[in-house]
Amino acid sequence: MRSSYLFTSESVSEGHPDKVADQISDSIVDLFLTKDPEARVACETLTTTNRVVLAGEIRGEGIMDEAGNWASGVREEIEETVRGVVKRIGYEQEGFHWDRFDFANHLHPQSAHIAQGVDAGADKDEGAGDQGIMFGFACDETPDLMPATLYYSHKILMEMANDRHSGAAPFLEPDAKSQVTLRFEDGKPAKATAIVVSTQHKPGYDKGEKQAELHAYVRNVVARVMPQQLLGNETVYHINPTGSFEIGGPDGDAGVTGRKIIVDTYGGAAPHGGGAFSGKDPTKVDRSAAYVARYLAKNVVAAGLAKRCTIQLAYAIGVSEPLSLYVDTHGTGTVGDDVIEAAIGRIEKLGKLTPRGIRTHLGLNKPIYQATAAYGHFGRKAEGDSFPWERLDLVDDLKAAIAA
Structure with a gap:
């Protein structure tokens, strides 16, 4: 460098039109995970002058059946939740008011062809919800390693x-x-x-x-x-x-979920795999694998193994284990990058970095996502169930695995 x-x-800010959309999408994820911790959610939001539109695929007990019929009262809960997000942000303007915007809900059942690749069965572990590459990063420039x-x-x-x-x-x-x-x-x-x-x-x-x-x-x-x-x-x-x-x-510019992915991650200081986080349940590795990659990179730096660390994971839809794990400490490592890669692979609590292993270790099947949708998903305080990927509880495991 x-x-x-x-x-x-x-x-x-939280009031930027794209961030309004992100927060609405994640409020729907939280609502559905409250009803069913195994809910599948891919919720996209469009915001514009006095209008909010939801679209996407969902599945879950007590939410919607396979025929697309809503459980009793859920449609009303969705609209109440969406208006509540906009009210909390503070929009009471002529061109965008939480109590007056037109609302349209076009959520529908998840594709059976996607479900068959993701769901666990008697003969296979749960597969990744999509193919893709995910990155995590940490550096010693700030106390939160951002x-x-x-x-x-x-x-x-x-x-x-x-x-x-x-x-x-x-x-x-x-x-x-x-x-x-x-x-x-x-x-x-x-x-x-x-x-x-x-x-x-x-x-x-x-x-x-x-x-x-x-x-x-x-x-x-x-x-x-x-x-x-x-x-x-x-x-x-x-x-x-x-x-x-x-x-x-939204009155000045339309907002759409997932358009501020660099703001959400590392501000351009690290690579990005291209997948957005907001609106997706944690079976989607766009979200959960990016979180665990940050968790790994942050613990590598906190353990004194490097001053900067980038981690890449890659997945194939329907396949549980990652196709690759790549570590780059940018010449700042105290041990070889390959040594860190091998150490991560020896830590059993990570569950081989499968979607279910990630969700189990980090506790991601909980309604914790709306808070992530403004001011970044990383560099936040890990408190209670919130932002568990910011914990530094892997430092000793990494040191022990390297020493082994």
Whole structure:
């Protein structure tokens, strides 16, 4: 790797139209897993001006039968859940209001041809829900072992959302984007060279004293969440650089599930397999294998085996065990990458990294997904059942497996 360079990552807020769609899709996953921990869900959401549309394939006890008949009251629960997500985000605007948007539900039964490849039977383990490649990554740039540019991009928007919800920043509306550019020296973050924040706002905050108030507020948020040694005369701020930002969210731009996959993962600092996470139950390896790959990479770095680690897994639909496991420590490893690969393969609790083994070890058959759908799936706090792939409980196992 180059030792000195500029790198940039972006984030988007919970009110961004694509993130509204992601949160709705994951709220449906949570709703169905509450009813049936083995539910199959592939829920896509479209949001636009005063309209929300659901589509996709589902299956589960107490949800929908094979003929497409809904269980009693479930259709009403779905709509109530969707409106509740939009209300929590804070949309009560003329162009997008939680209580007034038109709602359409086009979810239907899962394909029998997909089900036959995924379901376990007397003669086979549960297969992967699709083919594909999944990546996990960790580095020592932040306490949560995430790329610093993405870490601070997320933190800026989370702080602004907290202030909006608490009433501390009543001039903010839900839609927002951030972008952080850092100059790296000797591979470490040295200075922030550019901070970009575009936030939807109440009328009047695009000029004069109110605009100055908004700009000062954003700079204060940046100072709160970023280390002071990264900020200084070198830092250039671009706050609402286009001017007015009153029309936003799904009224300003349509939103679709799965369009912010780089924001969801590593901000461009690591490869991405291409599959989205939100709206999918954990039998889909797009989601569960990406989670376990992050879990493995984070524990490798936390164990002191590397400063940076990328892990790739590959699967074939209907086949339970991964086709390949690849480890790359980018020249920072204290042992060989092949040694780490072999060590991971010797850890029995990982269940050979099959879909069911991953779900069992990480406890993924639970309604834990709506919280993942804004501000990143990784670098979050593992508390209770939430974000179990962020735990550091594999460190000792990795060390023991390498020593064996």
